[in-house]
Amino acid sequence: MSRSTSAASVRPALGWRAASARRKLALIAALLMVVVALSLFVGRYPSPGFMSLDRLATDDLAQRLVFDLRLPRILTALALGMSLAAAGAVFQQIFANPLVDPGFLGVSQGAAFGASLAIIFFGSVAWIVQASAAIFAVAALALTYLLAQRARFGGSVIRLVLAGIAVSAFFSAGVGGLKYLADPMTQLQEITFWLLGGLQSITWMQFWSIAPAVSISLFVIYRMRWRLNLLSLDDATAFSLGATPARERALLLGVSVAATAAVVSVCGMVGWLGLIVPHIARRIFGADARYSVPGALLIGGVFGVLCDDIARTLFAGEIPIGILTSLIGAVFFILIFMTYGHVNEQR
Amino acid sequence: MTAILAFEELTFGYGSGTRAVLDGLSLDIECGSVTAILGPNGVGKSTLLHLALGWLRARSGRVLLDGQPLGSYPRRRLGQSMALVPQVEQTPFDYTVLDYVLLARAPYLAPLEMPGAEDERIAEEAIEEVGLAPLCHRSITTLSGGERQNALLARALAQQPRLLLMDEPTTHLDLAHKVRLVHLVRDRVARGMTVLLTTHEPDVAAAIATHMVLMRDGQVCASGAFADVFTSDNLSAVYGVPVKIAEVDGRQVVLWT
Numbered sequence: 001m002s003r004s005t006s007a008a009s010v011r012p013a014l015g016w017r018a019a020s021a022r023r024k025l026a027l028i029a030a031l032l033m034v035v036v037a038l039s040l041f042v043g044r045y046p047s048p049g050f051m052s053l054d055r056l057a058t059d060d061l062a063q064r065l066v067f068d069l070r071l072p073r074i075l076t077a078l079a080l081g082m083s084l085a086a087a088g089a090v091f092q093q094i095f096a097n098p099l100v101d102p103g104f105l106g107v108s109q110g111a112a113f114g115a116s117l118a119i120i121f122f123g124s125v126a127w128i129v130q131a132s133a134a135i136f137a138v139a140a141l142a143l144t145y146l147l148a149q150r151a152r153f154g155g156s157v158i159r160l161v162l163a164g165i166a167v168s169a170f171f172s173a174g175v176g177g178l179k180y181l182a183d184p185m186t187q188l189q190e191i192t193f194w195l196l197g198g199l200q201s202i203t204w205m206q207f208w209s210i211a212p213a214v215s216i217s218l219f220v221i222y223r224m225r226w227r228l229n230l231l232s233l234d235d236a237t238a239f240s241l242g243a244t245p246a247r248e249r250a251l252l253l254g255v256s257v258a259a260t261a262a263v264v265s266v267c268g269m270v271g272w273l274g275l276i277v278p279h280i281a282r283r284i285f286g287a288d289a290r291y292s293v294p295g296a297l298l299i300g301g302v303f304g305v306l307c308d309d310i311a312r313t314l315f316a317g318e319i320p321i322g323i324l325t326s327l328i329g330a331v332f333f334i335l336i337f338m339t340y341g342h343v344n345e346q347r
Numbered sequence: 348m349t350a351i352l353a354f355e356e357l358t359f360g361y362g363s364g365t366r367a368v369l370d371g372l373s374l375d376i377e378c379g380s381v382t383a384i385l386g387p388n389g390v391g392k393s394t395l396l397h398l399a400l401g402w403l404r405a406r407s408g409r410v411l412l413d414g415q416p417l418g419s420y421p422r423r424r425l426g427q428s429m430a431l432v433p434q435v436e437q438t439p440f441d442y443t444v445l446d447y448v449l450l451a452r453a454p455y456l457a458p459l460e461m462p463g464a465e466d467e468r469i470a471e472e473a474i475e476e477v478g479l480a481p482l483c484h485r486s487i488t489t490l491s492g493g494e495r496q497n498a499l500l501a502r503a504l505a506q507q508p509r510l511l512l513m514d515e516p517t518t519h520l521d522l523a524h525k526v527r528l529v530h531l532v533r534d535r536v537a538r539g540m541t542v543l544l545t546t547h548e549p550d551v552a553a554a555i556a557t558h559m560v561l562m563r564d565g566q567v568c569a570s571g572a573f574a575d576v577f578t579s580d581n582l583s584a585v586y587g588v589p590v591k592i593a594e595v596d597g598r599q600v601v602l603w604t
Contacts, residue, residue, distance in 0.1 A: 096439035223459045230450050232439055236402045242426025242454030287440035
């Protein structure tokens with residue numbers, strides 16, 4: 001085969017690959033828009049199911065319900081799904097491990113501890129619970145980072161993993177202690193519901209309180225997505241390719257935790273989305289983060305909004321969203337691993 | 348000839364207070380040369396390559412690239428000047444060969460920039476040069492050890508370095524791929540590249556090296572033009588076993604019992 005003909009035989013395939021990824025992204029983006037639009041009409045008013053356009057046009061209460069309650073809630077569910085999925089993708093790439101999620105590094109347990117603390121000592125005022133959850137989530141990351149820097153074992157990634165396990169255990173013990181102290185008739189219930197997650201109390205104020213952190217973080221992750229391929233390789237290799245692995249990883253982990261802390265502070269603990277969505281995205285788009293990260297963002301958005309739709313519509317009482325994401329996530333997880341194309345013996 | 352890379356009185360150990368792996372090592376790598384480093388396992392050959400890269404920092408002494416300390420270069424500039432072919436590399440995700448080789452373009456791109464059509468063309472050419480064109484869209488994790496080593500080589504070539512560092516590049520290669528590698532290195536050197544490689548295969552060194560370095564106990568025990576260093580006495584002394592160098596059809600081969 002001559003040099004020119006075989007190079008030419010590779011080139012059209014490249015264009016095809018990018019075009020195919022863009023087509024899939026456009027399709028999922030369209031699906032997301034449809035899901036968001038339909039979600040505005042789904043609920044239990046005036047009766048369980050869809051609200052008609054006529055009613056929205058004429059009913060004052062329906063308008064207030066849709067634009068003051070459902071819309072901020074749907075947008076927050078969108079932010080929740082996108083943030084957890086993007087943060088999950090970043091964590092999995094950076095830790096070169098498809099089994100980690102944004103709760104890694106003590107972030108989830110830190111947020112849980114912060115929320116529980118506020119519920120017990122500050123009378124469960126919503127904004128104090130949110131602020132406390134966010135502060136402790138970021139504090140847990142900082143603690144993990146400091147511990148990792150002082151650890152004298154392994155490379156930078158393994159040190160972060162070990163420090164994250166220790167910090168998670170520390171805050172998990174704290175949550176246990178707070179639950180033990182909590183008044184079982186009021187505070188314990190509230191802590192339990194917070195830990196199960198839910199968007200029932202979302203207002204425009206809450207949405208706008210997380211929007212800046214979420215949008216800036218997602219923008220940074222989106223723009224740096226190709227670097228994630230580089231950062232999934234070992235430190236020496238990333239270094240030899242001109243990267244500054246420690247600094248770039250710290251930046252990407254920082255923005256991922258900022259987005260996670262923001263959404264968790266208003267939505268409570270929502271598991272599995274951050275783990276499962278990046279897997280689905282890689283399945284559809286391949287491992288290249290140029291396409292799998294935007295894919296994860298869109299699929300995460302669809303998941304977030306759909307799970308919240310089910311949570312608020314299926315029964316008269318709200319189903320905590322954390323239960324749904326865990327259930328659906330576990331089913332997808334099993335499906336994905338039972339239908340992989342090949343077995344990778346490497347790790 | 349001028350030195351593209353120089354190690355000056357280099358002392359290095361892993362962790363403070365541990366035994367030095369390299370102890371006062373000095374060495375010049377001449378521009379346009381192919382230098383093969385040989386020595387027993389654990390003598391510090393790979394460590395030396397990581398020091399050349401700037402990834403490891405010496406306890407004392409310094410590494411100069413074109414006469415300037417490595418630390419004085421911006422990271423991306425170093426990535427444009429030097430590329431490393433590591434012995435092995437774990438890849439956690441199913442990147443295609445092309446995605447993987449495309450990473451080589453990172454030193455030429457700003458932190459938020461994506462590789463473009465020109466970068467893809469360079470990556471394709473490198474893939475073709477190492478004979479992996481038919482596997483361009485295959486997952487890297489499904490490749491054999493030898494194919495994966497070739498993918499690492501393609502990535503290093505796509506980095507378009509002036510200095511290519513190779514850590515035991517022929518370990519997993521079959522004979523045909525070894526021959527291809529030898530020709531490829533010769534071709535690149537003819538086009539101005541400098542190569543520094545470690546190897547446990549004297550025959551490979553004999554086929555491509557213009558210079559040779561023998562290491563033992565963290566120090567250089569012989570270095571210079573290949574013909575001067577590649578002697579039975581030197582190799583026997585370094586490895587501690589008797590070896591003999593014979594000439595077959597004008598090529599030097601190592602015999603041992």
